[in-house]
Amino acid sequence: MTRDHIIAKLRDIMKASSQATIEWGKVTEASTVDSLGIDSLAMLDLMYDLQQEFHIEFEPEELVAVKTVGDLATFLEQRGA
Amino acid sequence: MSERVVITGLGVVTALGHGEKRLLHCLLNGCSGIRPLRGLDRSLYRSRNGAQVDDAELAKALTDRQIRAQDRTVDMAMLVAADALDDAGLLPNPETPPPPQPIATVFGTASGPAQSAYRAWTAYHEKGVKGVRPTTVPRCMFNAVSAQISMRFRLAGPNYVVVASCASSTVALGIGYRMIRDGHARQVLCGGAESMFDPGYYACWDALGVMSRADNPETCFRPFDTDRDGFVLGEGAGALVLESLESARTRGARIRAELCGYGESSDAEHITRPSLDGQTTAIRAALDSAGMHPRDIGFINAHGTATKANDLCESQSIRAVFGKPADTVPAVSSKSYFGHLIGAAGAVETVVTVLCLEAGRLHANLNLDHPDPLCNLCLDSSAAGDVRAPTAMKTSFGFGGNNGVLILRKAGEEE
Numbered sequence: 001m002t003r004d005h006i007i008a009k010l011r012d013i014m015k016a017s018s019q020a021t022i023e024w025g026k027v028t029e030a031s032t033v034d035s036l037g038i039d040s041l042a043m044l045d046l047m048y049d050l051q052q053e054f055h056i057e058f059e060p061e062e063l064v065a066v067k068t069v070g071d072l073a074t075f076l077e078q079r080g081a
Numbered sequence: 082m083s084e085r086v087v088i089t090g091l092g093v094v095t096a097l098g099h100g101e102k103r104l105l106h107c108l109l110n111g112c113s114g115i116r117p118l119r120g121l122d123r124s125l126y127r128s129r130n131g132a133q134v135d136d137a138e139l140a141k142a143l144t145d146r147q148i149r150a151q152d153r154t155v156d157m158a159m160l161v162a163a164d165a166l167d168d169a170g171l172l173p174n175p176e177t178p179p180p181p182q183p184i185a186t187v188f189g190t191a192s193g194p195a196q197s198a199y200r201a202w203t204a205y206h207e208k209g210v211k212g213v214r215p216t217t218v219p220r221c222m223f224n225a226v227s228a229q230i231s232m233r234f235r236l237a238g239p240n241y242v243v244v245a246s247c248a249s250s251t252v253a254l255g256i257g258y259r260m261i262r263d264g265h266a267r268q269v270l271c272g273g274a275e276s277m278f279d280p281g282y283y284a285c286w287d288a289l290g291v292m293s294r295a296d297n298p299e300t301c302f303r304p305f306d307t308d309r310d311g312f313v314l315g316e317g318a319g320a321l322v323l324e325s326l327e328s329a330r331t332r333g334a335r336i337r338a339e340l341c342g343y344g345e346s347s348d349a350e351h352i353t354r355p356s357l358d359g360q361t362t363a364i365r366a367a368l369d370s371a372g373m374h375p376r377d378i379g380f381i382n383a384h385g386t387a388t389k390a391n392d393l394c395e396s397q398s399i400r401a402v403f404g405k406p407a408d409t410v411p412a413v414s415s416k417s418y419f420g421h422l423i424g425a426a427g428a429v430e431t432v433v434t435v436l437c438l439e440a441g442r443l444h445a446n447l448n449l450d451h452p453d454p455l456c457n458l459c460l461d462s463s464a465a466g467d468v469r470a471p472t473a474m475k476t477s478f479g480f481g482g483n484n485g486v487l488i489l490r491k492a493g494e495e496e
Binding site: 041047048 | 215
């Protein structure tokens with residue numbers, strides 16, 4: 001899966017989890033996860049959807065260092081997405 | 082001193098469409114929303130017709146209200162809540178979120194967010210424990226229906242759901258009525274929502290054997306008819322803003338009708354078989370609550386499920402309480418137009434009752450070709466007719482022996 005493909009899928013998944021009205025077409029790799037309306041409850045859904053979509057498993061604490069959409073894409077690439 | 086209770090906002094979505102105008106038009110013109118089951122393998126079920134809300138129309142309506150789809154029951158509840166609040170002039174501007182309003186939210190539902198529950202169990206069945214979504218609890222809890230409404234529209238009065246099977250939303254309206262009458266609230270958003278057209282829930286209803294197995298979707302649902310063989314499952318939602326008369330007048334709100342009485346009871350006998358004693362107790366209590374006599378009632382919007390047991394027992398109950406006036410007070414069932422909405426039935430049919438009072442027109446009993454002589458009521462209504470007195474009774478009787486009865490009066494008659 002290419003990085004662009006991962007970013008596109010991430011955008012769709014985060015859109016479903018987000019509580020905010022966001023212009024998702026303008027979300028870039030530099031966008032922070034916090035700015036996308038992902039609260040703690042939505043983060044649980046986001047992690048679930050990522051694991052289901054990319055067929056990987058991870059623990060919540062493994063995402064502590066993730067701040068941006070790009071960080072998340074890199075994490076998923078490293079896990080073989 | 083008790084407060085008088087009026088209705089200042091309506092919202093509705095059923096298989097007949099979204100909105101009250103479409104609903105009334107279909108009712109007065111004999112249009113049915115019942116179709117062959119959609120989205121299910123019809124060959125698996127004995128009852129193969131349904132009254133399902135159009136997916137595209139629902140999606141558009143949700144988009145127009147900026148409501149993001151999450152669960153079909155919750156979605157429809159949110160939609161009609163927005164419509165009813167808008168109708169009442171109480172809808173917050175989404176661009177400038179207001180401070181919380183002291184409005185209560187009481188909704189009825191029999192199966193809650195059933196779509197989410199079905200998804201959760203399917204995921205568990207397919208993937209085991211790791212397939213369970215972490216937010217399954219807040220998605221599936223029944224009070225998600227009222228809580229999501231409360232959060233979205235900033236309604237900070239109490240919010241909860243009433244679960245009383247087919248009487249759920251009638252009881253919700255009764256509770257809202259009492260909250261205002263007794264001075265505990267000035268405004269209550271009441272309603273009901275239901276959707277159970279997933280393979281599992283629908284199989285449960287199919288197995289119970291209470292739904293019609295006739296083929297023709299247009300004619301299979303036949304309340305009070307000799308040839309009736311059960312109901313057709315429907316889905317949808319209805320919402321009504323209840324308000325003290327004083328509050329409505331102070332705001333200059335448009336009064337759609339008065340809710341002037343409520344009675345309830347439990348059969349305390351059998352989980353599915355209706356009871357004459359239970360139903361008559363609720364009907365008498367409603368009339369007493371409104372200070373009315375049966376001869377004061379202009380028409381009855383009956384529960385009318387077209388099961389052999391319900392229609393017979395309901396007819397006997399009404400006859401037992403009404404006596405001679407039952408010969409002349411028309412009784413109709415709305416369910417043959419848009420299906421049996423179970424927990425949402427009472428709210429949607431109360432919306433229908435308000436619309437009929439406003440229009441001064443009563444819809445016909447659709448598919449009543451051969452009235453059952455054992456259902457000894459004034460059922461002679463092959464076409465829509467005029468409402469003869471500005472008051473109505475709405476009955477709802479649910480599995481579990483839950484009985485709820487409302488009395489309504491046309492707006493402008495509240496002096």
